[in-house]
Amino acid sequence: MHLETAYIPNGTGDRKRWGKITTTSLACAIADNFLKSQEKNESSFWLIVAPNTSDAYRLYSELPFFMPEHAEQISLFPDWEILPYDSFSPHEDIISERLSTLSKLPTQKEGILIVAMTTLCHKLSPSSFISANSLELAVGDIVEPESLRHKFSKAGYRNVDNVYEHGEFAIRGSILDVFPMGMNTPVRLEFFDNEIETLRLFDPESQRSGETLQEIKLLPGREFPLTDSSIRTFKAQWLEEFGKPPSPCQIYDDIDNGLVPGGIEYYIPLFFDETSSLIDYIPEHSKVVMPVNFNELLNQFYKDTEKRYDDYNIDRRRPLLPPSKILLREHELNEQIADFPAAQFTQDEIEEKAGRINFSTSAQSKLEVNYKAAQPWQALLDFVTPRIQSGFKVVLMSESPGRREFLNEKLRPIFKKRNIGEIKVLDGWPDVQTADYTIAIMVGPLVHGLSLDQ
Structure with a gap:
């Protein structure tokens, strides 16, 4: 679904508006226009701001369907999946994915980054933090295993007996195991004296070594x-913000001792003289796509956070930073986005004029199978028959190969009896666009149906 150039935001501060948008049609349009840029050898980077976390994950699952050969260029900056001021921290896998995404952005020229609105407005560590606090190790390096213990601990890794999760490391004699942030598999370092002799991926369950590496980069x-120095900065800013801590004061005391207390993420600004936002990480030539009610959603989330602050800021031993210290306000985010070309989208139909267009798509109503009825598939038949008679193609989508075969087996004789046509099995979105068929079935991630007028 290609958008005409007139409706693609271009140039400093350019604004477009897209109507009749669903999550699926947005994914389809962004993928198509990204691929068109690839064909022209143009660098294209899109930041898609989803209204909420569930829509962000849905876009992340649907976009690769429309651009399978470029799936590796699609990334998600995940939400912490904790509420503001919770006293526990996000799962290590989430932190790993966030750090991995942030580490790649400064050098990334093209791609698609998806983020939920509530995640976007959080203040982050400065863009220089990750590169300055990463550690590169290679076969042949001379380094004492015990010195790595100190470096790993200072980088936020946890010393354990056996490595199973991101951010853990273990030392046993001449072997050091570590699960680096940003990697999918832990790494085993084998030393000969103080020289790194081998680097290998390994299975934490079986402990069996696998692929050999020449070097690794360990993110914080x-x-x-x-x-x-960062602990000193934290303590100084704590005193400035809250005054002298009572005794005991777990957050302050743990950081003073180099420990990581639960919920520390909402004290991140205290570790730095200045913070950044996700906007500071993306390329200067980026295009931004965001909901029409962006400001309304921002203000509501800020009000919700203020309410949690008032409700939870009651313990002197765990004082909370006010929302203004941890979140960007509406005007602050709008100032950062102002110079980027941007498109605002809505599900509603809009008045079409210069720079404003309604997508030629529509969401499909729910088609239920009623096994108690004489014809359980009647709703589907009522939907499919008139469209095929009008010259449309119809593609049915299932969530797995097994489900696809079940549907194919059930529907093939019914469609044949109704003269609807022979069901063709498709492999992917390219087949949808180019294959010869009237009705087809395939495996895919789309949660909601999509009707294309062209």
């Missing part, structure tokens, strides 16, 4: 540093 174990 957290989104903040635990160096001596």
Whole structure:
């Protein structure tokens, strides 16, 4: 579904508006226009701001369907999946994915980044933090295993007996195991004296070594540093913000001792003289896509956070930073986005004029199978028959190969009896566009149906 150039935001501060948008049609349009840029050898980077976390994950699952050969260029900056001021921290896998995404953005020229609105408005560590606190190790390097223990701990990694999760490391004699942030598999370092002799991926369950590596890059174990200087910065800013801490004061005491207390993520600004936002990480030539009610959603989330702040800021031993310290306000985010070309989308139909267009798509109503009825598939038949008679093609989508075969087996004789046509099995979106068929079935991730007028 290609958008004409007139409706693609271009140039400093350019604004477009898209109507009749669903999550699926948005994914389809962004993918198509990204691929058109690839054909022209143009660098294209899109930041898609989803209204909420569930829509962000849905876009992340649907976009690769429309651009399978470029799936590796689609990334998600995940939400912490905790509420503001919770006293526990996000799962290590989430932190790993966030750090991995942030580490790639400064050098990324093209791609698609998806983020939920509530995630976008959080203040982050400075863009220089990750590169300055990463550690590169290679076969042949001379380094004492015990010195790595100290470096890993200062980088936020946890010393354990056996490595199973991101951000863990273990030392046993001449072997050091570590699960680096941003990697999908832990790594085993084998030493000969103080020389790294081998680097291998390994299975944490079986402990069996696998692929050999020549070098690895270890991202920080957290989104903040635990160096001596950063601890001093934290303590100084704590005193400035809250005054002298009572005794005991777990957050302050743990950081003073180099430990990581639960919920520390909402104290990240205290580790830095200045913070950044996700906008600071993306390329200057980026295009931004965001909901029409962006400001309304921002203000509502800020009000919700203020309410949680008032409700939870009651313990002197765990004082909370006010929302203004951890979140960007509406005007602050709008100032950062102002110079980027941007498109605002809505599900509603809009008045079409210069720079404003309604998508030629529509969401499909729910087609239920009623096994108690004489013809359980009647709703589907009522939907498919008139469209095929009008010259449309119809593609049925299932969530798995097994489900596809079940539907194919059930529907083939019914469609044949109704003269609807022979069901063709498709492999992917390219087949949808180019294959010869009247009705087809395939496996795909689309949650909601999509009707294309062209």
